[in-house]
Amino acid sequence: MKGSLGARFAQVIPTLLLVTILVFGLQQLMPGDPAMLLAGEERDPAVLAQIRTQLWLDRPLALQYLHWLGNVLHGDLGQSLRIGLPVSQLVLTKLPVTLQLGVMAFIFAVCIGVPTGVMSAVGRNGVWDHLANLVGLAGLSTPNFWLGIMLILLVSVKLGWLPPSGYVSLAEDWRQSLATTVMPAFVLGNAIAAILMRHTRSAMLTALDQDYVRTARAKGLRERVVVLRHALRNALVPVVTLGALELGTLLSGAVLTEQVFTIPGFGKLIVDAVFNRDYPVVQGVVLVTATVYVLLNLLADVLYVLINPRMRAA
């Protein structure tokens, strides 16, 4: 077990290094001279030369990368071109908002996806199974920004039940905070619920076919006990780890969901940066997201080893 975990840990470092190369490479895609773009209206050659020296743009590409990497390793992701604040500070301010949204979305996803997947597997090829599959596929096919707009139209504009946009932090007023985040969290959780439903169904079908389930039934246990205590318990092992991998979907989804509901989180940060061509912020957000995602994947692998008795024994 230690060997496999060690190998997995060792894989993370080159992956993260390659991520930094990819993220650094993004600025090479910019059309034209980056110094001209960063200078905006300013065309004074002295100012342009100063920007080039400041950002090491007048050095070879490899040196530029090493300089940038050195800064990143010291927590310096550059400065926002629009507001002049350090990108790392902006990221740290916005991350808790997206974290709250993400946790709520994941709760929605588990509460909808796992029971639907279990029902679908238990009633295999029946009406519930077909219905759950169709709803799952519909969930995967719905662009979350459109679902968000439709929910605002129905729940906020027509029914007036929840505020259409905005954000109040938990510390400020927890009721208002829930009111402002419940709809975006549902939108964000919708696609993951569909994916979790599919994983759960597949894992439950495998589990229900195993000898221990047959033994449990032969012992005369009630079907509910067989399904929930014996099959689901084992089926949840791959579901938990595969579910953790869907956090990337969640981060992607947050970009558009936060935009639709005007929530000042991590996703809104990247959208605002895109609108303002604030390249260092876009670069910083991609780097942080990729790093978080790689570490979450690692956590999922560790979790899989820890909660799977067979892997633990190996």
Add this chain to the structure above:
Amino acid sequence: MSAAVGTAGAVVAARPQSPLRLALRRFLRRPAAVLGLAIVVGFVVLAVAAPLIAPFAPNQTSWSVIRKAPSLAHWFGTDENGRDVLSRVIFGARASLLAGVISVAIATGIGVPTGLLAGFAGGWTDAAIGRVVDAMLASPFLILAIALATFLGPSLENAMIAIGITATPVFVRITRAATLDAMTNDYVEAARALGNRPTRVALRHVLPNIVPPILVQATLAIAAAIIAEASLSFLGLGQQPPAPSWGSMLNGAQRFLTQAPWLAIFPGAAIFLVVLSFNLVGDGLRDALDPRVK
């Protein structure tokens, strides 16, 4: 021995069918997949024949019909510039389908040869490609596509390139896995034993046999690419106004949600319908091409 003869005899008696024909028969037995295919074909016809089908030109404005609700004259209503929403939805199918198909063509064009090389060469080549793929997959799909599109500049062409590059790693992984699986088969051993060069073995013997999983992934990837294009256009990074695109139409619709909800309903419904159809076709193809999957 007798059983083997019996089985062989039964096969001969049952008139052998090509795997393609069998897969087609299995596909046609799935009503949802056939319905999905019919809707996809319908959208393709709409996109190709848009100038003939659409009642108005997509950018034709009329100041007398600004933000009019759906009516007999304008089935899907009109927008803030008096343009016919139905016509824009029909013409918008072009951008979405084009983005879906071209992005996936880019992804397969790069991903399949790279995956084939990784699986076939093994060793350091495989390890190096694997690490690059891991690094690309480390960033969530849409965030990487947004970043690429931002740096490349806003346009439909750049959005397609961004989506295509972002979707490539999945094709590398699938092709590599399928190649490794195919290489364990006797026909590959036989082709090698006959003295065929590795390139010939890879292209003539392995590649044709790994098409099914790639085809399934391509269909599902078109669905994901259509959503990604709509997302990028929604953020102003895809199709630029006034050219119609479902994503940019939704972006504009947000400002008039209370006064003109139809502006948001129809383009979104079109995205949903076409993506759902591609997903149904993809699921149907997967079941038809790999009957072990249930």
